[in-house]
Amino acid sequence: MKPTVSVEMRQICKQFGKVAANDHVDFSANAGEIHALLGENGAGKSTMMCMLSGVYRPTSGDIRLFGKPVKIRSPKEASQFGVGMVFQNFRLVQTLTAAENIVLGEKSSFWRGARWMKEKQEEIRGISEKFGLAFPVDRPIWQLSVGEQQRVEIVKTLYRGASLIILDEPTSVLTPGEADQLFLTLEKLKAEGKTIILTTHKLKEVMAVADRISVMRKGRMIHTVDKNDTSERELAQIMVGKEISPPRELSKRERGESLLSVQHLDVYVEHGRKALDHLSLEVHQGEIVGVAGVAGNGQKELAEVLSGLLPWKKGRIVFNGREMKNASVRHAIESGISHVPENRMKSGLAGSLGVVDNLLFKSYRTKERSWLGFLRIGRNRQWSQELVEQFDVKTPDLDTPVQQLSGGNQQKLLFAREIHRQPLLMIAVHPTQGLDIGATEGVHRLLANLRDSGKSVLLISEDLDEVMQLSDRVLVIYNGAIIGEMSREEADRERIGQYMAGLQDNGEEAV
């Protein structure tokens, strides 16, 4: 039996200014299949899907939905055609309840009394139970977990009668357990004859759940294969366009003396929320310590406390044999702590300033860089030029605003600034987020080199593969505390996943 084609996109082009995000892309998916759209960051997957859901309009090309040629001019029209999309950054109004979010687009019935809302809540519960998507319908979104928010998003598309459901990087925010649960739901939807399109760059997921796979690279469609006719390795090669080097082997090293010791740290943040709860950890000289965990369990705060941005309430921090008394960024910098923050354009670099200025941020006080408060312009330019060459930052010139550089080059620049100061400890938060495989490889090499030269690295990342590949020791953070510790040899995905979900070795929930 020939499957029914539910969506067909032909020769799609999309220009953003001078940049072509999609270049003559063909794509099609069938009813009753899970179709994975695979590609690196910036390959143009999300742009394709945004055109299907009416957020962007194609510059040229045709779209056919369920056999009919259509022009999708707005998200509203997309929804009328039966297309529903779950965005990577959820489209939910934080202050409204889950149910209110779901009925938001509904035009019927002007008056929304208590009875009307009750009926709707029942209807929503019915849908969510049918597909195993439980969440509290009457609570505001900001009180729900990320996994629950995603379920709200999926139920929202179903409630609006979508028969084509697009999920953009759905597992990037989930624990491995939650991801498995999502895949079960997708299977149920597939059995109902829905078309599921899933964009991702994670090969394991693709092999686990997809029926067919389309691979994109640099805005072009490379090709579409059946899952049974391919392998992870082959997909990775198509995706990157070249042979990938095998996983990095860390050279054996004896661990040195203790460099950083954090003891029973309590940190409170906005709204009196307790972000770190009795957190203790130890970092030795010459080791990379990886901190894994689901986003929002205190990673950001841990990095901010150690780099002097956030004060702490209770506990001790001893660095290089001296106790840190209170939060001071300058003191942290001067005692040899470097920080690569999680959002490089938000708290790492000043986007509209040039390369030289950005490199100067942490060293302008030194005698080599300034004199009596005047910057040594000529000397600093030469110094910047050397760093740019040493760290292989590709930039048109030294005055180019850094926001115009690619993500990989921005990150290299940031690393150049942080590493040239010869720090004792490097705190790297999501250092490869949004980078392509080549740039990721470069960042990993920098971190490994630091370690091999006897420096220490605290690597905080949500990318399990990255943590397992680079770390001498793996810690798992949950609810503001370290609840699991493993050596490199002991660490495996399943065990880390369990800790990430807050479960102890015996399967009981951590307090």
Add this chain to the structure above:
Amino acid sequence: MDMFIQIIVAAVGSGTPLLFATLGGILIERSGIIQLGAEGLMLMGAVAACMTYLNTGSLALALLAVFAVSALLGIIHGFLTVSLVSNQIVCGLAMTLFGAGLSAYLGKSYSGIPLPGSVPKWHMPGLESIPLIGDLFAHLDVLTWFSFLLVIVMHLFIHRTSWGLHLRAIGDNPPTADVMGIRVQAFRYGYIVAGSMLIGLAGADMLLVYSPTWTEGMTSGRGWIAVALIIFARWNPVRALLCAYFFGALDSIGFRVQLLGSHIPSYFLKMIPYIVTILVLMYLGWRNRNKPSGAPEALGIPYIREQRF
């Protein structure tokens, strides 16, 4: 008891223009557009009411003119902030300066001329015979009754209707509202126009009820107090009513102290509402330092669909 009732009556009298302006501002800001043009809009409303009333002698026509003028200004504001995506703070300030200047020019020949009549009072049957507080209701004019009704309607509208849900959504998270098929830009235009009409009415109310002759700059900063009241009321119409009357009371206290023959210079007494504004802002800032302000999440951020995110 008499004193108490007098203060309340005075508070409602000078609080009603503030209430209209605050409600209008809430409507606009809930949709995500910063409203700093209240002072200018109020002055334009007042001068439009004055000119029409003096020339035609009809109160209904005067109110119609107020709505027409302020709706037009609302459309201009909407065009600047929604369609041209210009800076909302600058636009608001421009509206204030423009309104102040134009109203002074237009009102020049009407300055000091008393109006031919006032807004009729409406007596709700039964209310005035209530002992002790019955007197309160003897002084209420049609516009004040309308403001009561408006508070209730706006409260229900925001929290109990589908349009209200849309309003909350476009002010908090316009991309989400857009994906849900709500026309963000059209709604924003609508709320700017409706809110501007209410602010214009606030100016007209000041002129018709509170001080029945036109003088240049007669709102004397009340538009700015309304801007602050939006924040005190945390974008909620019912709280807006309480806040407006509180400031109305402050406004009239200064006047009363003067009547009692105090030796405090009147300039100081006139400062009271503004000093209290600063103090209340400081207090609220300190008390709510760990809490969300209640401000719409996307307030002041223009929305463009195809902007890359």
